[in-house]
């Protein structure tokens with residue numbers, strides 16, 4: 001089997017944030033080949049109407065389906081919240097979102113049944129985390145809170161500053177009153193400021209990274225279906241990153257975050273490339 005025939009894990013996101021999921025997949029599943037699409041030119045999805053997020057997500061799924069895939073991961077919380085069910089209806093490839101794994105981990109972790117969820121406006125408005133949590137645990141106390149300032153904060157690369165602490169403190173102040181024992185980081189970017197969020201919430205609040213839990217569930221799903229790549233593929237595997245924005249900007253961020261050199265190509269989700277497989 002040559003490099004490009006090996007079925008890959010397709011991962012999609014609104015931009016670069018989904019690289020938090022990529023990093024976890026690389027760590028937990030080092031033999032798997034990844035094909036990523038980041039819709040950087042239309043990022044952010046968080047404030048967009050749900051019809052738009054649904055349309056963009058379906059376009060990207062169609063783009064990724066031109067490659068041989070064994071699984072598809074919607075790494076973006078906003079896209080998962082809006083489009084997961086539709087995507088599952090329209091493809092025969094197994095599809096994972098980031099919300100169910102995060103919700104299941106929170107249920108395992110909570111000590112007093114008081115769970116908080118933070119995310120973009122789109123994710124919070126959809127109530128997708130609440131629905132996933134209530135499906136298996138109807139009696140939880142759940143409070144969801146949008147933190148629209150956090151994505152720009154992470155992307156401005158000033159997570160360590162006093163200004164960042166002020167933004168996080170004021171954004172989380174209303175949530176703190178609810179005395180949650182577990183907090184779901186329901187947005188791709190939040191693991192990058194997890195330390196700050198943890199300090200502001202207090203050390204007795206458990207933080208759940210949906211990215212980490214999604215990679216864990218992906219591994220379990222592939223193992224169960226006997227689809228795990230064999231170790232020998234680790235040397236052959238050949239990741240590929242597509243972005244709808246400037247490939248050099250994307251490369252700079254992705255290489256710094258993942259710590260290795262990457263193949264990055266510009267592509268528009270709405271026009272699948274041809275002849276370059």
Ligand code: I24
Pocket residue numbers: 015016017018019020040154155156157189192245246249250252253254256257
């Ligand atoms: N981090 C993120 N997004 C950016 C950024 C960043 N610029 C610097 N750093 N820009 O997300 C988003 C808009 N770009 C995207 C690419 O095309 C042009 C427009 C953080 C998620 C990373 C997984 C700071 C930075 C970095 C690398 C790692 C971490 C980090 F460059 F915070």
Ligand code: DGL
Pocket residue numbers: 013014015017018043044045046047075076077078079119120123151186187188189
């Ligand atoms: N990827 C998005 C999410 O996880 C955050 C960035 C955006 O708003 O597009 O919800």
